[in-house]
Amino acid sequence: MFVEWWVLWFVWILAGEVKNMAGHSKWKNIQHRKGRQDALRGKIFAKVSREITVAARNGSDPELNQRLRLAIAKARANNMPNDNIERAIKKGSGEEGGGDYETIMYEGYGPGGVAVMVEALTDNRNRTAADVRHIFSKRGGNLGEAGCVSWMFSRQGLLVIEKEQTNATDDNLLLLALEAGAEDVEVTADTFQITTAPESFEEVKETLESKGEVFTTAEVTMLPENTVELTGDLIDNMLALIDALEDNDDVQNVYANFEADDADWENY
Template identity: 50%
Template sequence: RQGGNNPEVNYRLRLAIQKARGNNMPTDNIEKAIKRGSGTLEGATLVEMVLEGYGPSGVAILIQALSDNRNRTLQDVRNIFSRSGGSLGESGCVAWLFDSKGLIAVETNDLDAEELALNAIDAGAEDVKVENNYVEIYTKPEELEMVRTALDQKTLPIASAELSMTPKTMVELEEKAALQTLKLLDKLEGLDDVQHVFSNIDFSDSTLEKYKAQV
């Protein structure tokens, strides 16, 4: 709820609205999300929750949730962990493995990825990575909106812009454990109260394709 329910002064809310509109969320749902996020939705007092745990093979998983019932959300998350070969941990058990960053994804399309990267650095980005058809741009959390605005003014095709928890180091798993972990992450993402799920796993393209074929 930082900044209240005015998108012009609450950059986290503004980014959420832009993402919702980009995903074609109906306007009434967007307005409801604004009210829920700012605590003005009648009958709903929402609290932000950060839950941490371990997946198969001990990989780190960090969950951000927004809930009107902490106990329900906690139990739902715990059940998924226990049924999926993982375990819910104590506060702080894996958070130290992640850095809070702003993350902007820009579609390369027919654009020069190197030029995009230079534009991002000029706009204040801390780091830039080229991934398939996207350029991933990392910023300080408080500078995310500034960098996004600078890139937007250059009419670059921004696919998403959001606050992210970026792993300090990535780990690789053998295929069976990786597929099991993907299933766990999917189940967590499916919970209504869960907003974001982060992990420190580096999934191979072949593992991702195999998982897609299974679901």
């Protein structure tokens, strides 16, 4: 087993799968977004309920519907009552009346040329398009055509573990994630940031949870293939755009491809 461990480790090093990041973090904007969501708890319930309702159209059994399963997990992570979850499922399955929502992805650019994707669930696409366009223009960005930035993102599972919350060594956690099916692990001074294929997300998460690991982030999301570094006022302007978009009732998620030096994040 000792030899097998080092063979796996050596292969990872050669493949460049283990990355050490120092000084910069493209994940801080995810942490900022999650902090904002915590502050908007009432809106989060409404947004997640809508997500469950739309997901349930493809089947009300979470075991057979991954999108619904992930939406329910998100609801429970936000302490949504079970009654709310069940009611949202019934709306989607047709047992109770519900809004006729559709999923729309808007694409554009924020301050500093940052690529931005906005996922919305709406029952009035004209209203939502006008609102999103207004927010972009008011906050120093511009709404683009479909496909203008989506090629810069890929749908992946993301699991973040704070080093201070795990008893595992770096080597043991990396090996465990690899054996569970993770695609990549980025190691910073404070975190392990594990990415997976969407279809492998739950298996990797459950494997790590079975070993006692606790996640600060656990979601299937859109991650950027490359990033734009922001400094100073551009960070403030970009975060203002994200905050304004997330305040809109129809907007479910906002994704952006910026990063910043850790020192710049200290003000946020």
